[in-house]
Amino acid sequence: MKVQYGSLGLAKRSHAGWVRFILWSLSCALGFVIFGSEVNSQEPRRPGIRGTEFDCVIEPQQVVKLASPVVGVIARLDVDRGDIVRRGQIVGKLEDGVEVAALDLARARSTNEYTIKSIEARLEYLRKKHARLEELYGKAVSSRAALEEAESEAKSVAQQLQEAILGRELARLQMRQAEEVVNQRMLRSPINGVVVERLLVPGEYRNEQTPILTLAQIDLLRVEVFVATSYYGQILSGSKAQIRPEDPIKGTYSATVTVVDHVMDAASGTFGVRLALPNPDLKLPAGIRCKVEFASREESLLHGKNTLPANLESR
Numbered sequence: 001m002k003v004q005y006g007s008l009g010l011a012k013r014s015h016a017g018w019v020r021f022i023l024w025s026l027s028c029a030l031g032f033v034i035f036g037s038e039v040n041s042q043e044p045r046r047p048g049i050r051g052t053e054f055d056c057v058i059e060p061q062q063v064v065k066l067a068s069p070v071v072g073v074i075a076r077l078d079v080d081r082g083d084i085v086r087r088g089q090i091v092g093k094l095e096d097g098v099e100v101a102a103l104d105l106a107r108a109r110s111t112n113e114y115t116i117k118s119i120e121a122r123l124e125y126l127r128k129k130h131a132r133l134e135e136l137y138g139k140a141v142s143s144r145a146a147l148e149e150a151e152s153e154a155k156s157v158a159q160q161l162q163e164a165i166l167g168r169e170l171a172r173l174q175m176r177q178a179e180e181v182v183n184q185r186m187l188r189s190p191i192n193g194v195v196v197e198r199l200l201v202p203g204e205y206r207n208e209q210t211p212i213l214t215l216a217q218i219d220l221l222r223v224e225v226f227v228a229t230s231y232y233g234q235i236l237s238g239s240k241a242q243i244r245p246e247d248p249i250k251g252t253y254s255a256t257v258t259v260v261d262h263v264m265d266a267a268s269g270t271f272g273v274r275l276a277l278p279n280p281d282l283k284l285p286a287g288i289r290c291k292v293e294f295a296s297r298e299e300s301l302l303h304g305k306n307t308l309p310a311n312l313e314s315r
Contacts (some may be wrong), residue, residue: 053291056225058245058277060218060286064191065211068094070184074202074212077187081198084282085189085215092213094206096185103178110171119161126154187212192219194282218286223255223275225292229264234297235273236260243277244291249284253277257294 077092085091130150136142197214206212223243227235237260243253259274275292277284 051293052231053244053293054225054227056223056243056275056290056292058243058284058286058288058290059222059224060193060216061220061222061276062191062217063196064193064215064217066091066187066189066213066215067211068184068187068206070094071205071207072096072185073205074200076202077198077200077212079195079198079213081195083195085191085193085195087189087192089189090186091189091195092187092202094185094187096182099178099182099185103175103182106171106175106178110168110175112168112171116161116164116168119157119164123154123157123161126150126157130154189215191215191217192282193217216286218282218284219279221277221279221284221286223277223290223292225273225275226265226268226270227273229269229271232264232271235294236297239295241275241292241294243275244293245284246289246291249288253284255292 072094075093075095079085079091130147130153133142133147133150137144137147193216195213196216198212199214200206200210200212235257237257239257241255241257243255245251245253255275255277257273258276259272261272264271
């Protein structure tokens with residue numbers, strides 16, 4: 001019985017030792033976890049881009065100073081400030097009386113077929129004459145000299161016909177040149193947009209340095225925004241963003257990031273971002289303030305929009 005009690009006491013002491021060892025191991029593991037969390041908590045966290053709005057400005061895609069490739073007096077202007085224009089639309093013209101007269105003359109020359117038809121008729125007659133003389137020469141009725149003379153005349157008239165055809169082609173080219181000269185006197189809009197300013201009026205002389213109209217392209221708008229450098233790497237070129245213009249313009253519009261500057265502004269601690277905002281109906285005006293909310297980096301990467309520099313890929 002004493003031996004049994006001794007064995008039982010030894011077993012109890014061994015069990016207590018294992019319990020203390022397990023508790024010590026757990027406390028060590030818990031200490032490592034707490035230490036690791038404290039170290040991680042000391043690392044600065046970058047602010048998230050999702051849900052943050054930034055101030056922005058909606059601007060025209062481009063502003064065009066419309067001019068003419070030639071100088072002259074303005075005959076008419078068909079548009080005024082605030083008018084909507086479309087690409088290729090004629091918005092005015094310069095005086096073109098002399099140029100139109102030259103075009104009419106060139107068109108008349110290019111359509112003149114009488115000279116060619118006259119030469120073709122003579123050539124047909126000479127070829128028939130040469131065929132008859134050749135037949136008579138075979139029967140020893142006509143001389144060889146007469147046959148050679150008819151052949152020479154036919155060849156000469158054939159050359160005249162080729163020269164007349166070339167002259168007609170040259171006249172057609174001159175007509176095209178005259179058409180281009182007249183077209184240069186026309187003022188056509190190169191963009192879809194709006195007339196911002198009329199710089200000249202009909203009757204004024206347009207010289208080499210004077211534009212006539214100022215046009216702004218607004219079928220595609222440009223959104224400019226400056227973002228703090230702490231957000232660098234979270235905005236991807238090609239990603240989507242939501243644009244909310246200020247009052248009285250209402251609504252939310254989708255835009256696409258087209259440019260993310262890789263050169264920071266050290267003075268302000270910002271970098272520039274440019275977005276493209278479609279405006280096919282020309283309903284949105286340009287030159288107004290707005291708010292923009294970018295898609296998160298994860299959302300952009302999910303849609304395959306990743307054009308970050310190589311040194312940011314691992315962030």
